[in-house]
Each structure stands twice: as structure tokens, then as C-alpha cells.
Amino acid sequence: MTKTKILSGTGxxxxxxxxxxxxxLAVVIVLGALGFVVWKGNNFTKKWEILSRSLFELGGVNxxxxxLKNTVIIAVLGLVIGVFIGTLIAVxxxxxxxxxxxxxxxxxxxxxxxxxxxxxxxxxLLLGYFILLPMLGITLPKENACTLIFGLNSGAYVSEIMxxxxxxxxxxxxxxxxxxxxxxxxxxxxxxxxxxxxNILPTLGNEFITLIKETSIVGYVxxxxxxxxxxxxxxDSYEYMMPYLVMAFIYIILVLVITLLIRLMExxxxxxxxxxx
Numbered sequence: 001m002t003k004t005k006i007l008s009g010t011g012x013x014x015x016x017x018x019x020x021x022x023x024x025l026a027v028v029i030v031l032g033a034l035g036f037v038v039w040k041g042n043n044f045t046k047k048w049e050i051l052s053r054s055l056f057e058l059g060g061v062n063x064x065x066x067x068l069k070n071t072v073i074i075a076v077l078g079l080v081i082g083v084f085i086g087t088l089i090a091v092x093x094x095x096x097x098x099x100x101x102x103x104x105x106x107x108x109x110x111x112x113x114x115x116x117x118x119x120x121x122x123x124x125l126l127l128g129y130f131i132l133l134p135m136l137g138i139t140l141p142k143e144n145a146c147t148l149i150f151g152l153n154s155g156a157y158v159s160e161i162m163x164x165x166x167x168x169x170x171x172x173x174x175x176x177x178x179x180x181x182x183x184x185x186x187x188x189x190x191x192x193x194x195x196x197x198x199n200i201l202p203t204l205g206n207e208f209i210t211l212i213k214e215t216s217i218v219g220y221v222x223x224x225x226x227x228x229x230x231x232x233x234x235x236d237s238y239e240y241m242m243p244y245l246v247m248a249f250i251y252i253i254l255v256l257v258i259t260l261l262i263r264l265m266e267x268x269x270x271x272x273x274x275x276x277x
Contacts, residue, residue, distance in 0.1 A: 051242040060233050067229025068250065074147045074218065074225065075211040081151025086158025089113065091188050093163055116156035122217045125149050129221040142223035150211060161203045165196030198269055205262035209255050226250060
């Protein structure tokens with residue numbers, strides 16, 4: 001009876017996989033046919049020739065590579081700043097509020113998170129670059145200013161991610177650290193936070209992907225990124241379709257590479273946990 005059920009379940013699974021494969025194949029065929037019709041109807045061959053000339057004969061490749069480099073740098077450094085700020089805020093929020101100073105600190109953290117989560121990223125970028133930094137007398141290159149503002153924004157989101165990760169760690173870990181004579185901050189930073197980072201790794205990856213895509217707004221302050229580079233290519237040739245399609249394809253490749261790296265890290269951490277157990 002059990003064997004019959006197992007065989008029946010296996011057959012059902014194989015049948016479902018076959019149906020999914022057929023559906024995927026049908027979708028690919030339909031999309032391919034639509035792509036062919038669009039390609040023929042919009043004279044893509046000529047448009048591609050224009051883009052190729054802009055890229056390889058007029059120096060567009062160097063322009064695009066510079067934009068790609070700035071996109072990655074702003075996103076990576078923004079995430080690093082965000083993780084640093086977010087970790088500090090998350091730890092501050094889980095500290096037992098025995099003193100008035102701690103309660104004031106937690107209220108300030110709540111205000112910080114509400115401020116950056118409650119306003120659009122482009123508004124923060126405009127206010128930070130054109131108003132706040134000049135008021136403070138701080139002069140930064142455009143890309144560096146964007147990195148700083150992206151990091152401040154990311155810190156608000158990472159703080160909530162990190163707080164959830166800290167709360168997911170067994171409270172016994174904190175109790176064990178305190179029982180060994182470690183201070184609360186040492187217990188957090190050396191015992192709890194490393195375990196929390198492992199738990200929130202996929203969510204941090206999503207935050208990194210969000211930063212990669214949000215860098216497309218840095219052109220509002222005149223900074224160079226992937227989006228601005230391909231906009232300039234379109235402006236130079238008065239042909240925007242192919243530059244925008246290639247730009248979208250590059251963003252997709254970036255996201256797929258980041259997703260693959262996150263999965264590899266997850267598998268490595270899972271393998272390490274199995275060895276320890």
C-alpha cells in the first residue's frame with residue numbers, strides 16, 4: 001500500500017514536471033514569435049547598426065563601462081554603509097531600555113527609520129545633495145555623495161532586516177554569552193549578530209539588488225551611472241530603443257549574477273552547518 005502510494009506520488013510529480021516543461025516551452029515559443037515580429041516591424045537591424053557604431057566607433061563602450069562601474073560601486077559601498085548603520089540601529093533597538101539615555105537613543109533610531117522609509121529615494125537624493133550637504137559645508141564628488149545618501153537610506157531598511165534576524169536567534173545564545181561574563185554589546189557583536197547575518201543573507205541580497213536598480217536615479221544630480229550612460233548613447237544617435245533594451249539586459253544580468261552568488265553563499269553556509277552538526 002505504501003509502495004503504491006509512493007509510486008503514485010512519483011508519477012504525479014513527473015506528470016506535473018512534464019506539464020510545467022510544456023508550458024515553459026509554449027511561453028518561449030510565443031515570446032520568440034512576438035520578438036521576431038517586433039524585430040521585423042521595427043527595423044532592428046538598422047537600429048543595431050546605429051548602436052554598434054556608437055559603441056565601438058565613437059567610444060560608447062568606455063562610456064558604458066564607466067557607468068557600469070559607478071553603478072556597482074555605489075550599490076556595493078551603499079550596502080556596506082547600510083549594513084554598518086543598520087547593525088548599530090538594530091542592536092540599539094534590542095537593548096533593554098533600563099535607562100533614559102537608551103530610551104532616547106531608541107526613539108532617535110525610530111525617527112531615523114521612519115524618515116528614510118517614509119520618503120522616496122529620489123527625494124532623499126535631491127534633498128541630501130542640493131540642500132543638506134551644502135548647508136553642512138560638505139563638498140563631495142557627485143558619485144561619492146550618492147554613495148553616502150544611498151548608504152543612509154539602506155541603513156534604515158537593513159536595521160529592520162537585522163532586527164528581525166537578531167530576534168530569530170535563540171535567546172539562549174544571549175543568555176549563554178552573559179553567563180560567560182561577556183557584556184551585552186560583546187555578546188551581540190560576537191555571538192548574536194554573526195548568526196543573525198546568516199539568517200538574513202537572502203534578504204540582504206534583495207536589498208543589494210534594490211540598490212543596484214535604484215542607482216538609476218543618480219542622474220538627477222548629474223552623476224554618471226549605467227542608466228545615464230545609455231541615455232547619452234541614445235541622445236548622441238537620436239535612437240533610444242536599442243540602447244534602452246541593452247541597458248535593461250545588463251541590469252537583468254547583474255541581478256542574475258547577484259542571485260547566483262547569494263545562492264552559492266547559502267549553500268556553503270548550509271554545508272558548514274551540516275558539518276558542525
